[in-house]
Structures are given as C-alpha cells and as structure tokens.
Amino acid sequence: MRLLFLNGPNANLYGHTAKGTYGGETFEDIGTRCHAKALEVGASLDFRQSQSEGELVEWIQQARPEGPDPADGIIINAAGLSYTSIAILDALLAFPGPVIEVHMSNIHRREPFRHKTYTAQAAVGSICGLGPLGYELAIEAMAGLVRA
Template identity: 60%
Template sequence: MKSPNVYFLNGPNANLYGLDKNGTYGRESFASIKTRCEEHAASLGLALEFRQSNHEGVLVDWLQEAREKASGVIINATGLTYTSVSILDALLAFEGPIIEAHMSNIWKREPFRHHSYVSRAATGVVAGLGALGYELALTAIARLIAERGES
C-alpha cells in the first residue's frame, strides 16, 4: 500500500530558524527540524514533502500541486499567515485536512499576529511548541488522513 503523501510547507524566513538572537523560534536549525519531521513522518507511515520558500507565489503553486498529489497539508505560512488571501484561497481549494502550524504562540505576540487568514481553511492549529509542534502536527495529520480511510 502506498504511503499517504503530506505537504509540509514553510513560508518566508523559516529557513532562518535557530539563528534568531531573541530565541523566538528556538535554537534548533531549520535543517534539523526538517530531519526530525522526515523521521517522524516515516514512523507514522507518511511520505513527506517538506518545503520552504520566501515567495508567496511559490507557496500557492505548491498548494495547487498538493490538490493532485497530497492527502494532507501542514502549513506554517510565517508572516504571510496574517496577510495572504492568495494562500487562503489556495488552501480553500484543497479538499483534504489542513493543519496550521506555528513555532511561537502567535496569540502572545504582537496584536497583528492574532488574526490568521490560514485559520479560515485549517482543520486545526498547533502553535507555541516550537519544533515539537511540527511533530505534533504530523501526528494529527496522520490521524486525520487515517480517519478519511486513506492509510
């Protein structure tokens, strides 16, 4: 049986995780987080497409691609979470489960971060748990996909 494919998409500046002097996003590098996610996805029986782009249009392209190739989407749209109707529209066109993930607790940060366009399309949200939240998002998406009978 083929493993369900999950797209885990990361937006602008996520590639800088671990380099933040303030530690808002933790000390773990993006490459290390990617490795953790790949290992956890494999343990859950998921095929993982873990990607990052600093460009909104690329993220939209990947979300459109996911419509044909993925059983679920996890997205940390980073700063685009609060501004991108285009990402919202692409997510609304996806028919599988969607998990919105954030390294930090967006509700403890600046007020402009308290509204997420992504949340309108998301099945659920994981926030404030750093890299552990990424693993929890994978666990949640695996369960949601299984409940749909795709595993």
C-alpha cells in the first residue's frame, strides 16, 4: 500500500515560528512521526511539501493509477490553498482513490474564511484541530480505507 501525503505552502515552517496555532514540532519531526505510523500500518509513505499550487496539482495527477508515481490514497493539507484552489480540487476529484483532508489547527475555530475548504469537497473525510496527531490518525484511517 502506497500513500501520498501532500502539504501546501508554509507547512515547512511548523515549529520554526511562534508556537501559537501550529505548536512547536517541526515539519521534519511531523514527517518522522508520519513515516513511523505508516510502517506501523503496513504502508509506504511519500511525505511531500510544496509552496507551489502547480506542483501539488502535478503530484496529484502523477498519483493516478496510470501515472508515473501511483498511490492508493492521498492525504492532503493544502494549507492556505485549501481555501482558494479549484485546480487542486479538480485534480483531487480526478484521483480515483480515497482522499483525506487534514489540518493541524481547528479551522472551524479560526477566521470565517477558513471554515469552508475546496479540498473537503474531494475528501471522504477531514481531520482538523489535533495537530500532529491528526496527521497520524489520517494515515491510520487511510490504511483502513484502502484495505476495505
């Protein structure tokens, strides 16, 4: 089982800015936790981050079964692009496997513009507000969905 976990703009700054919203763990630490969880559930994990909307779209397209880098499921934290990117939504809708949306913070307790995401429209489920634990839970949930 191969899982693709995509992270959008500024996720690489987790743990390198004021702790506030996203906590003190670095993006690298979160990636390490995610790889350990993937091993635990019997999956390989490709954990990526990009500042570029176009690159995220390309990675999603490449994860299709006929693509050069097929995946069984996609987990995505598109970060700020979650609220603006119809291109990412369209790419996710063209992916035939399950998609889970994840956010470190509880987007429903934040500014009103964050309460609705485009990416959620392509997702079988969303996890938000649980910090790095939410990332691990998304991997566990995706493994279950792929096996079902």
